[in-house]
Amino acid sequence: MNKYSRMEAVIKEMINISGQEIDDLTEYCSVKKISKNEIVSPVDYIPNDIFFINTGLLRVILTDKEGNNHTIHFAMENQFIADYSCFIQQIPSIYTIQAIEPTEVVVLPRKAVEWGYKNLTEGEKLGRIIAEFYLIYKDNRIMNLYSRTPKERYDAIGEVFPNIHNRAPQHMIASYLGITPEHLSRLKKEKV
Amino acid sequence: MNKYSRMEAVIKEMINISGQEIDDLTEYCSVKKISKNEIVSPVDYIPNDIFFINTGLLRVILTDKEGNNHTIHFAMENQFIADYSCFIQQIPSIYTIQAIEPTEVVVLPRKAVEWGYKNLTEGEKLGRIIAEFYLIYKDNRIMNLYSRTPKERYDAIGEVFPNIHNRAPQHMIASYLGITPEHLSRLKKEKV
DNA sequence: GCATTTTCTAAACAAATGTTATCGTTTTTA
C-alpha cells in the first residue's frame, strides 16, 4: 500500500495494465498535500496537471464576469479531477480548483499523460474511458438542470456526492444547485 | 466524393488513418435519409448507433417525468451525434433524436465502433478525441447555464450553432436556452 | 479561551420567469 495504490486500483478497473507499466507511469507523478482553502489549480494559467485524489475534498469554482463565484463541481477520494476542458485545449483555465478539506492528491503532469497515451498498451483507451466518464457525468448534470427543480436537485445530490452535506458548507451546495444560499434555506424549511 | 467523404474528412482531422482503414470501417456503415420530424433514435431503447450528419439538422429531446419536452441539443452537418451517455453505458436511451430538416446521416452501428477501437491503428485515440470534444462542449454548456443570463445565452447561441435562427423554430431555441417561448419573445422585445 | 469570521436562518421586498389565454400569421396537409 504505497501512495499510488489507490490510483492503481482505479486504473485497473478501467484497463488492463501491468505492474511494470504502473511503475513506469508513476515515475512521472508526485504526491502533494493541500491544506484547507488552498488553491490547487488557479484560474488564467494553462492547466498542465491532472489530479487524482487520495483523500480529501476539492471544489471547482467558476468566476463570472461580474466576479461572482459558482461552485460547479465537487471531487472526492478516488476520483480524477482537472480543468479537463482547458487542459485538453491547452488554453488558460477558466476554473479555480480549491481544497474544501485537507487533501492529498497524486499529480499527473502533462508529460505523464502524454507518456501514457504513447507507451501504455491501453493508454489511449484509458484516456477515452476517463473522458467518457466525465461526458456521462456532465450529460447527467445538464439533464438535471433542465428537468429537475432546485429542490429535487437538492434531494438528489447525495447520489452523486455521498455525504456531501456533512463535508461541504451549504452555501457551496446551493451554488452547485444554481441557487442562492438564502433560497436553499427557504426550500429546506418549506420541505418538511 | 462518395457518401462517406464528409465523414472521412472529419476523421482525418482527428487522427492518422489510411484509405484502406476508412474503407474497412465504412464496410460496417450505411447511409440513411430521414424526413423532417422523423425520429432517428427513440427513447427507452438502448442506442446502438452513432450518427454522422452529411446534411440537415437534428435535435436531441429530453422528456421529463411531467411529460414536458426540452430541446437540449442541436446537431448539424459534419458532426457526430448520438445519445452517447446511454450508448456507452448500454442502457435505455433517455433522449429522443429527431430531424428538424430533411437529413442524411451515416449510421455507425456499435459493431463499427467496436471494430474501429480494436482494429484501427488510432481507433482508441479517435474515440478519445470525440469524447473529449463532447466533454468540452458540455463543459461550456454548463458554464453558460451558470454564468450567463438567458438573454446573453440567446445572443451567443449563433456562435455554437451557426444560422440556427433561420433553421430551427424559436420555441425550440427557447427550450434550449432553458426558458419558455413566451419569455424569449419578451426578452427579444425588451432588447432593442 | 476569547475575539473574529463564517455559516445559516429569517423576513420583507424586488426582479425574473412561468402560466394562461387570445389573436393574427405562416406553414402544412388533405
Added chain:
DNA sequence: TAAAAACGATAACATTTGTTTAGAAAATGC
C-alpha cells in the same frame, strides 16, 4: 386551394427566485 395545425407576439396575472438586511449559532484563528 381550403382547412387545420403550428408559430410567434402580447398582456395580465401567478410563482419562483434573488436581494438586502439582520441576528444567532458555529467554526476558526491567534
